[in-house]
Amino acid sequence: AQKITQTQPGMFVQEKEAVTLDCTYDTSDPSYGLFWYKQPSSGEMIFLIYQGSYDQQNATEGRYSLNFQKARKSANLVISASQLGDSAMYFCAMTSPAGNNRKLIWGLGTSLAVNP
Amino acid sequence: GAVVSQHPSRVICKSGTSVKIECRSLDFQATTMFWYRQFPKQSLMLMATSNEGSKATYEQGVEKDKFLINHASLTLSTLTVTSAHPEDSSFYICSARDNIQGAGGYTFGSGTRLTVV
Numbered sequence: 001a002q003k004i005t006q007t008q009p010g011m012f013v014q015e016k017e018a019v020t021l022d023c024t025y026d027t028s029d030p031s032y033g034l035f036w037y038k039q040p041s042s043g044e045m046i047f048l049i050y051q052g053s054y055d056q057q058n059a060t061e062g063r064y065s066l067n068f069q070k071a072r073k074s075a076n077l078v079i080s081a082s083q084l085g086d087s088a089m090y091f092c093a094m095t096s097p098a099g100n101n102r103k104l105i106w107g108l109g110t111s112l113a114v115n116p
Numbered sequence: 117g118a119v120v121s122q123h124p125s126r127v128i129c130k131s132g133t134s135v136k137i138e139c140r141s142l143d144f145q146a147t148t149m150f151w152y153r154q155f156p157k158q159s160l161m162l163m164a165t166s167n168e169g170s171k172a173t174y175e176q177g178v179e180k181d182k183f184l185i186n187h188a189s190l191t192l193s194t195l196t197v198t199s200a201h202p203e204d205s206s207f208y209i210c211s212a213r214d215n216i217q218g219a220g221g222y223t224f225g226s227g228t229r230l231t232v233v
Contacts, residue, residue, distance in 0.1 A: 035222070043154075043207055045224040091159060101148050101167070102213065104222065106159045 002027045004092050006107035013082045014115050020067070021077040021110045023092035033095040034075040035104065036066065040088040048090075051075060082114045118144045120212045122225025129200055129232055137195045137228045139210035144223075146212035149193035151185060154207040154227075166193055200232040 003026040013019035025034065036048040051059045051066045059066045067076040079086055089111050093104040119142040129135050139149060148167050152160040164180075166172040166187035174180045182204075184196040193212075197204055209227040 037224075043209070043227040043229070045160075045209065045211070045227075047222070047224075089157075101150075101165045101173070103150060103162060103165055104211075108159045111157075 002029070002094060002096055002105045004094050004105050004107035006092055006110050008110045009108070010111045010113070012113050012115060013079075013086075015084060016081055018078060018080045019082055019112065021079070021090050021092075021112065023075045023077065023107060025073050025075060025092075025094050025105075027073075027094065027097075029097040031098070034066070034068070035093040036064070036075075036077045037091045037093065038086075038088045039091060039109075045091075049077065079112075084114050084116060087112060087114045118142075118212075118214065118221075118223040120146070120210060120223045120225040122210055122228060124228055125226060126229045127231070129230070131201055131232055132199055134196055134198045135200055135230060137197075137208055137210075137230075139193050139195075139212065139225045141191045141212050141214070141223070144212075144214045145190035146193065146214060146223075147190065148213040149185075149187055150211040150213070150222075151183075151193075151195050152209045152211065154209060156207075160209070163195075197230065200230070202232045205230055205232045 005024045032053045034051045038046040049061045049064045051068045063080045065078045089109045091109045092107040095102045121140045123138050151163045163178045164172045164174040166185050168190045172185035187193040210225040
């Protein structure tokens with residue numbers, strides 16, 4: 001069965017430092033997509049970054065990069081140069097197999113606090 | 117970029133009444149709409165998936181007669197919480213998928229905070 005595991009309920013980072021949020025996944029489907037979303041206290045879900053299972057290179061989007069280690073089934077999010085506005089919940093998600101409307105499987109999330 | 121407009125953002129209703137939440141895709145066709153519920157400090161819980169013109173597929177444990185989903189057009193899906201009770205108070209959020217968008221093709225509404233008193 002597909003599963004996303006985020007083992008860090010809460011993380012602290014000093015402003016301007018880098019932080020890594022862990023995500024491991026389990027799937028038997030060879031074709032899948034991995035996502036990271038940010039959810040601030042307002043509740044909106046903000047798309048950060050996407051990695052396809054066949055992508056050869058790690059995805060990057062500005063200060064966000066995804067450390068994709070396919071053999072280890074991990075998709076950690078790296079945020080460089082943390083800012084106070086990065087304080088939020090972060091969710092890792094994965095697409096379910098085709099034929100299932102490609103619904104997303106969600107991790108429990110990591111609460112990130114950036115300290116000044 | 118793709119935008120999903122979700123209304124209302126907040127609603128307070130009396131116990132026993134029904135509440136309708138609307139999600140509208142503004143610049144793309146939402147072939148699939150996902151409806152989630154989220155309790156404080158928890159992850160998103162998928163309630164149901166709807167495809168335009170078809171009946172919604174509900175996740176196990178979700179009462180289809182209580183949470184009515186309509187996806188009558190490619191740009192509009194609604195969730196109606198019928199005979200709401202205080203335990204239905206929660207954050208509800210929709211997500212639209214357009215097969216054409218490809219990578220990152222899940223666009224979320226801004227959510228609705230429902231409080232039943």
